[in-house]
Amino acid sequence: MTGPGRAIREIHSLEDLAERGTFLCRIHPLAKVLVTIWYLILVMSFGKYDIEGLWGMSIYPVILMILGDISAGEAIRRMRPILLMVCLVGLANPLFDRELLGTFGGMKITSGMLSMVTLFFKTVFAVAAAYILMATTTMEQICYALRKLHVPQILVTVLLLIYRYLVMMLKEADRIMQAYRLRAPGERGIRKDAWGPLAGQMLLRSMDRAQAVYESMTLRGFRGEFFLRGRFVPPRRSAFYGIGWAAILAVFRFLPVFRIVGSVFIS
Amino acid sequence: MHMADALVVPAVAGAMYVASTAAAGYSIKKVRLENEPKKIPAMGVMGAFVFAAQMINFTIPGTGSSGHICGGMLLTAMLGPWAGFLTMTGILLIQCLMFADGGLLALGCNIWNMAFYGCFIGGLLIWRPMMKSGATKRKITCASIAACVLTLQMGAFSVTLETLASGITELPFPAFVAVMQPIHLAIGLAEGAVTAAVLCFVHEARPEMLWRLEAEKEGKCSARRTLAVLTAAAAILAGVVSLGASALPDGLEWSMERVAGTAELAASGGAHETAERIQSATALLPDYAFSFSDSALGTTVSGLLGGAVVILLCVAVCWAIRFFRGEKRQS
Numbered sequence: 333m334t335g336p337g338r339a340i341r342e343i344h345s346l347e348d349l350a351e352r353g354t355f356l357c358r359i360h361p362l363a364k365v366l367v368t369i370w371y372l373i374l375v376m377s378f379g380k381y382d383i384e385g386l387w388g389m390s391i392y393p394v395i396l397m398i399l400g401d402i403s404a405g406e407a408i409r410r411m412r413p414i415l416l417m418v419c420l421v422g423l424a425n426p427l428f429d430r431e432l433l434g435t436f437g438g439m440k441i442t443s444g445m446l447s448m449v450t451l452f453f454k455t456v457f458a459v460a461a462a463y464i465l466m467a468t469t470t471m472e473q474i475c476y477a478l479r480k481l482h483v484p485q486i487l488v489t490v491l492l493l494i495y496r497y498l499v500m501m502l503k504e505a506d507r508i509m510q511a512y513r514l515r516a517p518g519e520r521g522i523r524k525d526a527w528g529p530l531a532g533q534m535l536l537r538s539m540d541r542a543q544a545v546y547e548s549m550t551l552r553g554f555r556g557e558f559f560l561r562g563r564f565v566p567p568r569r570s571a572f573y574g575i576g577w578a579a580i581l582a583v584f585r586f587l588p589v590f591r592i593v594g595s596v597f598i599s
Numbered sequence: 600m601h602m603a604d605a606l607v608v609p610a611v612a613g614a615m616y617v618a619s620t621a622a623a624g625y626s627i628k629k630v631r632l633e634n635e636p637k638k639i640p641a642m643g644v645m646g647a648f649v650f651a652a653q654m655i656n657f658t659i660p661g662t663g664s665s666g667h668i669c670g671g672m673l674l675t676a677m678l679g680p681w682a683g684f685l686t687m688t689g690i691l692l693i694q695c696l697m698f699a700d701g702g703l704l705a706l707g708c709n710i711w712n713m714a715f716y717g718c719f720i721g722g723l724l725i726w727r728p729m730m731k732s733g734a735t736k737r738k739i740t741c742a743s744i745a746a747c748v749l750t751l752q753m754g755a756f757s758v759t760l761e762t763l764a765s766g767i768t769e770l771p772f773p774a775f776v777a778v779m780q781p782i783h784l785a786i787g788l789a790e791g792a793v794t795a796a797v798l799c800f801v802h803e804a805r806p807e808m809l810w811r812l813e814a815e816k817e818g819k820c821s822a823r824r825t826l827a828v829l830t831a832a833a834a835i836l837a838g839v840v841s842l843g844a845s846a847l848p849d850g851l852e853w854s855m856e857r858v859a860g861t862a863e864l865a866a867s868g869g870a871h872e873t874a875e876r877i878q879s880a881t882a883l884l885p886d887y888a889f890s891f892s893d894s895a896l897g898t899t900v901s902g903l904l905g906g907a908v909v910i911l912l913c914v915a916v917c918w919a920i921r922f923f924r925g926e927k928r929q930s
Contacts, residue, residue, distance in 0.1 A: 336654045343697060372704040376609050380766065394910055398917035410699045414603045421606060421768050428769035444769060451605050451767060458604035459699045466696050474696070484627050486639065491689040493643020494650065498693070501644075501651035527793055531652055531668070532800030539677075539808060542644035546637050 336506035340499055342410075349402065349467040356400040358565045361473035362480050363574035368465045370578050374585045375457050380447040384591060386454065388584040392577070393460040400468055407463045408456075415455055422451040471495045497545075504534060600754055600783070601694065602709055604702030608765040615761065616707030622715050623688060629681035638682055645678060646686040650693070668797070669790045671717020672726070672746045676798050679810045680722035687714035708761050712754040720753060721746030726810070734809065739798050744791030751787035755779045 350357060356364075371392055378386045397404050429444030465474075475492045479485065508530060512522055522530055564570065583589065607615075630638065649670035670690065674683035691709050694700040701709045725746040729738050759775050762768055768775065801808055 336651060339654060339698070346697060368703065372604055372702070373609050376604055376607065376612065376704055390910060391913060395913055395917055398914060398921065401921075414601075414699055414701075417601075418603050418605050421762065421770070424768050424770035424774075428771070447767075447769070454605035455603050458702050458704065462696060462699060462703050471693075471696075484623075486627055486630060487623065487685055487688065489639055490642045490646065490685055491692060493640060494646035494686070494689045495693055497644050497647035498650055501647040502654070505651040505654055524796075528796035528800035531793070531797045532804065534652065535648055535673075535677075535797060535801060536805060536808070538644050538648040539641065539805075542641040543637070545644060546640040549640060550636075 336502045336509060340502050340506065343499060343502075345406075346466050347470065350470045350473075352401075353563070354400060354468070355565065356396065356468040358563060359468070359573050360564045360567065360570035361469050361477040363570040364465055364469050365474065365477040365481070367574055367577045367581075368461050371461050371581055372458055374581055375454055375461075377585070378450065378454070380450050381443055383446055383450045383453065385585070385588065386450055386457075388588075388590045389457055389581070390453075391584060392581060393457060393464060396464050396468075397460075400464065402464060402467045404460075407460050410463060411456060411459045414459060415452070418451055418455045422448040425451070497541075501538065504537075508534065600709075600712060600751070600758060601691075601701030602705040602712070602758060602761065604704040606762050606765060606767050607702075607705050607708055608767075609704070611761055611765045612704045612707055614707075615705075615711050619688075619707040619710040619715065622684060622719070623710070626681040626684045630685065633679075633681070638678065642678060642682050642686045642689075645674060646689050649674060649686070650690050668793045669713070669717065669747065669751070671714060671750060672721045672743055672791075672794050673797060675718045675722035676726060676743075676794075676810050677801075677808065680718045683722065684714050684718040687718060708757070712757045712761075716750040716753045716757075717746075721750045722810075725749065730809075734802055734806070736799050736802065739802055740795040743795035743798055744788065747791030747794055748784065748787035751783045751790065752780060755783035 371389070375386065375389050378389075393407075396402065397407070425448045426442060426444035429442065429447060431443040433441045433443055433446065435441065469477075472492065475488045478488050478491070512526070512530070513519075516523070604612075649668070652668055652673075653670060671683065671687055674686050677683070678686060688710050691701060691706060691714065695703055695706055695709070726742050729742040729745075756776070756779070759772070759779050763772055763775065770778075798809070
């Protein structure tokens with residue numbers, strides 16, 4: 333996880349992206365959430381050696397990133413921590429799975445190498461899909477879509493509340509860290525004596541704030557219901573977007589489209 | 600410990616979603632029964648607090664490194680296991696969507712590995728029995744460290760099982776466990792110490808804010824019974840997951856075997872022959888072939904090349920759309 337300051341910047345940049353009002357941003361959130369889930373299921377359903385089939389799924393992030401003006405560099409930057417973990421798991425594959433598949437430019441290609449690369453690409457595609465969803469959909473819209481999917485109200489409300497107070501809490505954590513660094517320059521982390529009082533004070537203040545928040549919410553008529561005002565494209569277009577992508581992705585999953593195109597060049 | 604989507608196959612992810620959904624459903628029922636409307640905003644703010652607190656690093660004495668709290672045990676001690684579980688679920692969903700910390704498909708696994716063990720095992724089997732006769736600083740410290748260590752060990756073991764059941768890594772099971780468990784033992788000790796420090800402070804300043812143990816005394820499940828049920832559930836789940844993910848064919852092979860009785864269909868007929876003639880005529884590199892062109896790698900290279908062509912085409916079309924859209928806007 334990143335530091336508080338960086339996390340705040342990331343949240344703001346995602347919010348700015350999602351509120352641009354482009355065509356993709358105005359698609360109904362339910363269609364985008366369902367397409368993302370469908371895409372993830374299809375990507376993860378590929379076998380560990382099926383790099384060729386998996387390659388076909390790159391079509392979704394490539395098209396949406398270009399049409400939605402979404403930075404691929406930013407998406408890749410966000411992948412670094414998770415890629416590290418996946419690479420650690422995947423690195424074992426070439427060591428333990430040494431079945432020779434062939435040679436390429438003098439280099440021996442083993443099935444372990446293929447499965448490692450497949451794992452790597454699966455991660456890249458999954459993170460890119462989640463990033464595209466967040467760069468075109470606000471958290472309020474995602475919560476709205478979850479309610480449409482009959483996710484219990486209590487869970488959606490908690491999710492929305494966490495998100496709403498997240499920036500406030502992150503700013504507080506950032507201030508605490510900054511004040512501590514100024515008082516104790518060069519020290520790595522917060523020393524043992526201050527663990528309890530420092531985080532404990534923050535926690536107590538949070539609970540008091542929760543009380544005040546609840547009172548102001550009830551005074552303003554909060555009854556746990558969730559409403560959303562948004563300017564979406566007509567439902568028919570959203571449905572077309574969802575069904576269209578679902579069909580395209582299914583075609584790329586179940587038919588060797590890329591192999592057919594590739595066979596035109598290599599016989 | 601956040602699992603990425605790439606580490607699980609849909610069968611395992613689906614099984615874990617079912618397990619986590621069941622736990623979430625039960626938690627929602629319990630929170631509704633508690634009927635404390637004030638708890639909902641408290642859950643939201645506590646969730647945001649834990650999220651923010653995870654970014655504060657604490658020096659781990661004698662190691663020269665630093666760590667942060669996990670949050671499951673802290674949430675349980677403040678809100679109770681049911682509300683804590685739901686709050687942790689919300690935190691994990693935001694982490695996966697906003698920070699790419701864990702995958703959307705692997706969310707069920709992550710909820711199980713971090714929220715289920717942290718809140719239910721830590722809260723019901725360690726925190727509650729230890730606090731039954733009243734809370735003291737020593738008890739809080741012991742409970743926090745024991746709960747964090749145990750639940751993290753269980754979570755790490757689950758990660759190992761889920762990854763192996765998915766058939767993602769070739770790493771042998773004992774080697775994988777030997778890598779995962781010791782790392783999480785150290786992390787658990789550090790998290791336990793930080794959680795204990797925070798809870799001790801709360802106990803001194805505002806003891807009434809800790810999870811009201813008296814109110815839970817009428818609970819119907821004893822610790823032993825809960826442990827027995829959880830062990831049985833874990834055993835059944837592990838069995839189902841390993842069976843479901845063993846050597847199943849992929850979706851297409853399965854469908855073809857059902858429909859045609861074979862996973863591969865032979866193509867013949869006029870249309871195929873015509874297509875073959877067109878292909879040999881249009882091939883840019885007709886005499887070029889890899890030494891392993893008949894192997895899986897050979898077809899893979901063909902697919903990769905075809906993919907590159909299609910993607911380049913898509914990129915070109917998308918850029919053209921963007922270009923003409925920009926021109927249209929300017930005019």
